[in-house]
Amino acid sequence: MDRSELALVAFGGLLGATLRYLVAVAVPGTGGTLVVNVLGSFALGTFVTTVSSRRVQLLFGTGLLSSFTTYSTFAVQTAELTMAGGLVNVGANYVLGFAAAALGLAVGGKR
Secondary structure, eight states, X not given: OOHHHHHHHHHHHHHHHHHHHHHHHHSOTHHHHHHXXXXXXXXXXXXXXXXXXXXXXXXXXXXXXXXXXXXXXXXXHHHXXXXXXXXXXXXXXXXXXXXXXXXXXXXXXXX
16 A cells, blocks of 8 residues: 555545534434444445445545444444343344445445
């Protein structure tokens, strides 16, 4: 990897983290985490089927989407919920995330 590739990942990460923060401000708590994880799953599903450029993959996939979606926040927020709330949160993130990824793959043309 050369420095320009590292810069692409870093810039994508900056954009993704900023977008993640803006979603968290607009939709606080577990709702915001669900929104970014579902949107990110859809975007990545579409992205992997339509983009072949390594540089775009580094910027958008590795940089932006990796910092936009968030497993660690999902895990901490889920652990702080009641048992029933945690089960609903896990179910919602996984069911909607997989559905969004499948839809993204379909939109991108992969069957």
